[in-house]
Amino acid sequence: MKKSLIALILTVALVVPVFAQKGDMSVNAKLGLGLSNNIKNGEDDISSTFKLNMPVSLGAEFFYGLFDNLSVGAGVNYTFDTETKADVDGKMKAGTTNIYLAVKPEAKIESEIFSSMYLIGQLGLSMVRLDEAPKDPDTGIYLGIGAGTVIKDVVIVEFVLSSSNGSVKYHAHTVDLQYTATTLNVGYKFSL
Numbered sequence: 185m186k187k188s189l190i191a192l193i194l195t196v197a198l199v200v201p202v203f204a205q206k207g208d209m210s211v212n213a214k215l216g217l218g219l220s221n222n223i224k225n226g227e228d229d230i231s232s233t234f235k236l237n238m239p240v241s242l243g244a245e246f247f248y249g250l251f252d253n254l255s256v257g258a259g260v261n262y263t264f265d266t267e268t269k270a271d272v273d274g275k276m277k278a279g280t281t282n283i284y285l286a287v288k289p290e291a292k293i294e295s296e297i298f299s300s301m302y303l304i305g306q307l308g309l310s311m312v313r314l315d316e317a318p319k320d321p322d323t324g325i326y327l328g329i330g331a332g333t334v335i336k337d338v339v340i341v342e343f344v345l346s347s348s349n350g351s352v353k354y355h356a357h358t359v360d361l362q363y364t365a366t367t368l369n370v371g372y373k374f375s376l
Contacts, residue, residue: 208249284308
């Protein structure tokens, strides 16, 4: 399953430029601040949810313009490990690494400050990390939706709601994890 998802992501990322009509390319570098992050472990009947302190994330995206108002691309986002707020048998730390494909419908704005507003949808692979589980995490599904704006055609500001799923080996058991986040991203857009 993992190899199939990776092959699909690579195929789409390499084939999309062939079909591009407009030819706009851009790279976004983003710094994110987690406004509301939670991690849930276990199955629904015996699960625990923990609120996390405000994490910081770094991300990079590549977009290719298919049409005037539609871009597709790929990205990676790394959320640094942060501690849980509540003390439950000591604090634990959690973080994620997400690799995804993205679609971005965009509306141009004629304004001196704002260049455009857009929606964003992201789908890809997620690796959730938990410091109590030192083994390598298994990949899961990453989903993200959001909205943003471009200021002066170079600065991006966006809100993204996301869910990262995965599992880790904890002692002799495999524990399912779901990391949910509401993130404010600020970044810089490099046009190519």
